[in-house]
Amino acid sequence: MHIVDGALSSPVVIAGAVATAGGIAMGLRTLTLERIPTAGVLSAAFFVASLIHVPIGPSSVHLILNGLAGLLLGWAAFPALFVGLVLQAVFFGFGGLTVLGVNTFNIAMPAVLTGIIFGRLIASGSVVRGAVWAGIGGAFAIAATAGFVGLSLALTGEEYLPAVGFVFFAHIPVMVVEGILTAFAVLLVRQAKPELFAPGGVRP
Amino acid sequence: MGHLRFTGLPEPDGATAAGSVIGRLDPRLRIVATLCFAVTVVGLSSLVALCLACAVSLAFLFLSRQPPWRTLRRVAMMDGFILFMLVLLPFTVPGEPAFELWGLTASREGVFRAVEIALTANAVILALMTLVGSMAPATLGHALHALRCPTTLIHLLMFTIRYIHVLQGEYLRLREAMKVRGFRPASNWHSYRSLGYLVGMMLVRAIDRAERILEAMKCRGFSGRLLLPHPFHLTAADAAFAVGLLAVCGGLLGFDSVWH
Structure with a gap:
């Protein structure tokens, strides 16, 4: 979920910008010339995938897939998701400009955490067990994103606390859908291109 | 679906937007100008100044010759996303009661806060889409x-x-x-x-x-x-736009401090 300009207090906005700058620097360090095409094409893939609407009950949610991005890109998920958010803000008007730092952090930090926590668990063990861990990872990334969005709002002021509850509630269906889709996506990737999740694989 | x-x-x-006034400006200048404008608008707190900022953004839209309805529809879509947060604010910000709805009291401060956020978000995103999104x-x-x-x-x-x-x-x-x-x-x-x-x-x-x-x-x-x-060149028109934008930002900030 995108936060807009003017909604957050200055300290939160500045902290978000600084944290994101750090995350992007970490990510860019892992991107050698050889790995830039992979990261760039994956970044575009995640941009397109995030526009897929998945039906759930009478409504539909659009995918975020930040957990999957973290599993495939590691720290490079920071610059990759940042680029996606910049393009969304500039050309589609989603989110805002001064809040780009906060929005990037809220989506990319859970991605990186998912990669660190679940990457190894997915690589070891059978394909099906890996898929189950990937599903938990995908749901975890959304939960963490909702948590960070809630934290950004809560740190801005008490008046947002009811909205924080709403954010969590609204993210529960997204969590379920993202978890299931991430599990199946990883199941397919591990069968079609096993080296991607192999320990010490070609993670960009 | x-x-x-x-x-x-x-x-x-x-x-x-190649043929428009904004399309002819140096892209570097358009990015820096958008950042200056955004930081200024986020710093504003009086509703009149924020309304003026929205008017400036609408002027950018006119000058950029972007399709106005498509651009405004996208801005309206963003408003749809933030609506739930904004309608909660009047009831959660403490202050002087303004009106009651279903037994809940809305505060004047809360209403102001919600309008302030909506105006800020719209002014910034519209400037971003017209100055930068038009390239x-x-x-x-x-x-x-x-x-x-x-x-x-x-x-x-x-x-x-x-x-x-x-x-x-x-x-x-x-x-x-x-x-x-x-x-x-x-x-x-x-x-x-x-x-x-x-x-x-x-x-x-x-x-x-x-x-x-x-x-x-x-x-x-x-x-x-x-x-x-395309190596970029700053022209006289760029200088004029830069001076104009700085004047607008300064004017908005001045207005904001006086009005408050």
Whole structure:
């Protein structure tokens, strides 16, 4: 979920910008010339995938897939998701400009955490067990994103606390859908291109 | 439902506002100007100053000759997303009661706060979409490079811009293939499994494609240096725009401090 300009207090906005700058620097360090095409094409893939609407009950949610991005890109998920958010803000008007730092952090930090926590668990063990861990990872990334969005709002002021509850509630269906889709996506990737999740694989 | 709601990123090098007043300005200046304007607007607190800022953004929209209704519809879509947060604020910000609704008291301060956020968000996003969004995506990359953004980040941005179109085509092809086999998305396990496989397949193909791209680049002796096809020049019109924008920002801030 995108936060807009003017909604957050200055300290939160500045902290978000600084944290994101750090995350992007970490990510860019892992991107050698050889790995830039992979990261760039994956970044575009995640941009397109995030526009897929998945039906759930009478409504539909659009995918975020930040957990999957973290599993495939590691720290490079920071610059990759940042680029996606910049393009969304500039050309589609989603989110805002001064809040780009906060929005990037809220989506990319859970991605990186998912990669660190679940990457190894997915690589070891059978394909099906890996898929189950990937599903938990995908749901975890959304939960963490909702948590960070809630934290950004809560740190801005008490008046947002009811909205924080709403954010969590609204993210529960997204969590379920993202978890299931991430599990199946990883199941397919591990069968079609096993080296991607192999320990010490070609993670960009 | 389930289809790609994607009116499209402009073509990587398809200029969209070339003939307009804003289209003729230096892209670097447009980016810096947008940042200055955004920081100014976020700092404003009086509603009158914020309304003036929105008017300035509307003037940008007029000067950029972007399709006005499409742009305003996108801004309105963003408003739709933040609406729930804004309607809660009057009831959660403590202060002088303004009105009552279903037994809940809304405060004047809360109403002001909600209107303030809505005006700020609209003014900034409209300025961003008209000043920066009116340039070709590839020009955005070149301009950010000229503004000393890290080269690796610009590489990543350029790759993303280039391949969004390619992968969108691939996605639509895969989706078509599912459709002719009778796939209709619904809330069931089969749909989620199929869409998950679709995402996985897109990623596998994307990585295969990236390997071919790297080979092709190496074959042509790519060394990691970015070539800028359009070196930018600041003109008298750019200087005039810069002075005008600084005056507007200064005026807004002055107005804000006086009015408060």
